[in-house]
Amino acid sequence: MSTQNPDLSSLRIDNSKRSPAAHRGRNSRRLFSVGIPALLIIAGVAAAIIAAGNSAVKVKAATVALQSPAAYDAVLTASGYVIAETEAAVTSKATGILVYLGVGAGDKVTKGEIIARLEDNDVKAQLAEAKANLELNNAAFADAKWNYERDKKLLKTESITESAYETAEAQYMKAKASVDVAKANVQATQVAVENTIIRAPFNGTVLTKNANVGEIVAPMAGSIMARGTVATIADLSSLEVEPDVSESNIGQVSPGQPCIITLDAYPDVQYRGYVSKIIPTADRAKGTVTVKVKFTKYDSRVLPEMSAKVLFLAANKSLGDKPAARVLVVPSSAVVTRDGNQVAFRIVNGRALETRVSVGQSFSSYVQVKSGLSDDEQVVDSPSRQIKDGTKVSVKE
Secondary structure: OOOOOOOOOOOOOOHHHOOHHHHHHHHHHHHHHHHHHHHHHHHHHHHHHHHHHHOOEEEEEEEOEEEOHHHHHEEEEEEEEEEEOOEEEEOOOOOEEEEEEOOOOOOEEOOOOEEEEEOOHHHHHHHHHHHHHHHHHHHHHHHHHHHHHHHHHHHHOOOOOHHHHHHHHHHHHHHHHHHHHHHHHHHHHHHHHHOOEEEOOOOEEEEEEOOOOOOEEOOOOOOOOEEOOOEEEEOHHHEEEEEEEEHHHHHHOOOOOEEEEEEOOEEEEEEEEEEEEEEEEEEOOOOEEEEEEEEOOOOOOOOOOOEEEEEEEOOOOOOOOOOOOOEEEEEHHHOEEEOOEEEEEEEEOOEEEEEEOEEEEEEOOEEEEEEOOOOOOEEEEOOOOOOOOOEEEEEOO
């Protein structure tokens, strides 16, 4: 056996003898390893371009609204309710069964008018007895008085004794006292009868009917079966608004301050008013102070318990004869000039739609819109040059 080391340098792979298919396989693998990253980069760029084209521009929105020009002279706005300064829940002084109710909701009544009656047979019987007792006592008093006057004359001629005179005098005084008691009894029973009659306490209008004939009416409604009141009456000539003003803003309100009142039921109708009183106490729970605002003039549309908004104007502002009608307004910053035209961009289905507008008066930071926009529409506030007709937008929260 030979111990010499073998010569390995002579061992080589002859690539020239490899098949063409092997060469193509190796080249394909190289191409594959290089092409994938390039394709990913191209796809990413394309996706970014598409995403950039579909992304929405963040914008601030403003709302087109109907507003009174006087609102821009307001130093404060508060909400409240219409109340009647003169209002009463009417009941009886006696307890009994209601046998007559002559009014219903909406009826007008005059002071002293009988609006209801309770059953009164028992008190009328007591009154008749009291009157009969008074007649008896009057007769006894007349007899005692005659005896007293006679004995008084006889005493002067010493025809009777001093003791007989004093007896007649005592009987006379007793009879007189009995008459006074009988008169008081008659008066008390007459009051009891009157207490079964329910009258209107002032001129006004019935707001609600609270009881029905046949029900028990009691002044304090002690029983769950008894009614405490028969009707609620208000003087509709004494209506006013009671808005609650925050403690932090009450310093901007003063007696006599002019106001504009708008009812939620009739937002297009405005009424003039003024601060008549500031209630000298605060509501601890709500942190508000109640203010009373009187109407200068109002009509039949104003009803108790209606919701109302009060605009407190600057003290030196004059309302003239009539508050101005509401106009359509939008923030001045929402109207821009494009190609020589005044336009606003309405926000519809997530896109900004360029709309030509015609504007009028300016009110502080707002401007009147005469045409092109409608109430409650949303528009882009302070649109940049990036915003064009049809631009996709999203409203900033």
